[in-house]
Amino acid sequence: MPVDAPIALKEKFPQAAERPSLDHPAFNVPVADVPAVLSYLREQSAFDLLVDITAIDQGEATSPRFTVVYHLLSTTRPGSYIRIAADCANDAAPEAPSVVPLWAGANWHERECYDMFGITFTGHPDLRRILMWDGYPYHPLRKEFPLAGIETDLPMADIAEETGTKVIPAPMSGGPFVASPGEINLTEAEPRAKDETWSDRRPKPDQPTLRQVKE
């Protein structure tokens, strides 16, 4: 039953602590217990679908810094979700056990999580980047990474040499960028900065200087 599943989980795993949640039942568990807890939920509580694996970066000043979050859904009890979160022990090199043996679909979720946050999933069969290219030196969803990006080399060395182009920080002045739907004139409908009072040359009124995107 949907109401019983969290109670049963607490009885089976007393180390699982309730996690504040606005929607679905949520629990914090020690990261080492994640495979056991998820396996139990899958086999005993019919949470048979792994919806998503994601992570939270609490910022460099916080410890534990990284939290891995698992969302489960029961297909036999529609609308029955549960959320399991686990803090990674090591802030510098966060690790979590892979759940690919439980759900083959976890493979890409964990690769994305590794790509964006740099969390190593131990036991993953093929832990490569999935969105950014192999050899990209950063993990873009970490708090210290600027949205505009950091200057690096293009993925292919020969093309980078031929074009003389690098990956450069995107101009962020005046953002966010919005289009004007319904505009008859296409030039007017182009995406443009919402706030055009400042630019790369003119500083933003409330800020003394523009944030430097390069390290």
Place this chain on the structure above:
Amino acid sequence: MVTANTDFGYNSKVEGSVVVSRADAIINWIRTNSMWPMPMGLACCAIELMAVGSARFDIARFGAEVMRFSPRQADCMIVAGSVTYKMAPQVRRIYDQMAAPKWVIAMGACASSGGMYRSYAHMQGVDRIIPVDVYVSGCPPRPEALLDALMKLQSKVRGEAAGAKLFEPVLHP
């Protein structure tokens, strides 16, 4: 018959079955009316590109309906969509594989300038890796806008000194 066309001056009483013209005019006439696109469809602009190819907008009226998925048979790359840094080298590689002479249309805001994607992952304009001849505004552009871009590209090609450059080695920009 005497025509007002300076490219193809022809008087049947004088020249009979011989047409006198300039090499530039002939070569550019051939090039402009059979500009086969390389559809570099990378995002939603590619949907509009498909609409341009279909019956309602009918890019065949301009001789550019033959979408060539092999770059070696294409004349004009239409970069339709957002170019990420991960994809950018492949775009350049496909451009390199096209036989000269070749042209590029940057279709839509993303390909032209990065558009709404001001982020670490997105190239801010495909002109950073390949030379663009025509930029099309819009997000995505209307099919008519792409047809307009094609006509602009055709008028640009008509003005090229094609005959003089015919036997010159092609230098990549």
